[in-house]
Amino acid sequence: MPRQNVLSPFPQSSHVHARCLKVAVGKAEQACRTRGARLTSLRRRVLELVWRSHEPVKAYDILDRLRAERRGAAPPTVYRALDFLREEGFVHKIESLNAYVGCGEPGHLGSGQFLICRHCGEVAEIDDGDIAALIADRARQLGFASERQTIEVDGLCGDCRAAR
Amino acid sequence: MPRQNVLSPFPQSSHVHARCLKVAVGKAEQACRTRGARLTSLRRRVLELVWRSHEPVKAYDILDRLRAERRGAAPPTVYRALDFLREEGFVHKIESLNAYVGCGEPGHLGSGQFLICRHCGEVAEIDDGDIAALIADRARQLGFASERQTIEVDGLCGDCRAAR
DNA sequence: TTGCCAATTGTTATAATATAACATTTGCAA
C-alpha cells in the first residue's frame, strides 16, 4: 500500500465549496488554539480569501479584495498574513505560479506534492511518503542531505481529461 | 540499478570551471547546428553568463554584466535570450529562487531534478527516471496526467555537510 | 488597574522580477 495521503483532492464539480472553506478555517482555529498561535481576524480573512476556490490565488488578488473591506490594506498586510499562514502550514506557495493555495491538512508537516491542472487551474495536494523518501534517498546517494522538497506537477486533472 | 543520470554534479572545489563553461557552450553549439536553431552572439553570451558558476544566476545580474558590454541592453534583452535557452534546454529556471542555471546535458529532454545547497548555493541536476515515474504513477492513480514536473530539493551538499 | 512590552498592523516607499508594444536591424532565401 502506498504511503499516500490525499491532503486536498480535486473536488467534485458539484461540491459545496463553503464546506471546504469552513472546514479549513476550523482546522486552523483548532491548530492555533493548540499551538498558542493567534489567528487574528485579518489572518483569518486572508485564509478565507485563499480558500475562495481550489485554484491558487495571487497575493495582489487577495489585496484587491482586502482593500474593498478595510481601509489601508497594502502589500505588507497581505504578505505578512501569508507568511504567518505558511509558517503555520495553513497555506502553501506554488512556486511555479507565484500563487498561494490552502492546505487541506494544516496539522500535518512537510511540504507535500502539488498536482496543478493546466486546464481548470485547480490544484490537488498529496503527501506521498514514497515519493519523498525516494527523492531523499537518491539525493543521499550523492551526499546531499534533503531538508525541503518543492514538487509541483503540471498536467491535466481527471475531469479535464474526460472533458476533452 | 537506479535509472539515475547525473546531469550536473556538485563540482569539486578544485575543478577548473572554464572547462564546464566551454563544454556547455560547445554542446549548445552542436545542438543548435543539429536543430537549425541560431545561437547568436547575444544568446551565447547570456549562456556564458549563466554558466559563470554552478550557482543559479539572477536575470538582473546577467543584465548588469551585459550592460557593461553592450549599450542598450535592457530586461527584454536578457529575458528573450533566457527564453530561447530554456526552450532549447540549455538553461533551467529554478522556480523557488527565480534564478537560472545551466543544464549539463542540453540534448536531453525532461525537466530533471535539482539539488540546491542552502550553504554554498550551488545546484546539482539529476534526471532520475524512477522519481519521475513514481510521481507520474501516483498522480495517475488520482486520474491526473503528469506532463511536466518541477522538483527542487533544498538541503546541504556533501562538501558543506563535511565542513560543518 | 495600570502601565509596560511584544506582537500585530498601518503606512510609505522602493526593490526585484517580468512582460507589452512597437521600432529597427539582421540574415537568409527566393
Added chain:
DNA sequence: TTGCAAATGTTATATTATAACAATTGGCAA
C-alpha cells in the same frame, strides 16, 4: 537585391515582494 521573418533595440509598464518606521493592540506583571 529585395523582401520577409527572426532577432534585437527601445520605452514603458505590469507584477511580485520587501524595507523601514510608526501606530495600535492585547496580554500580563506589578
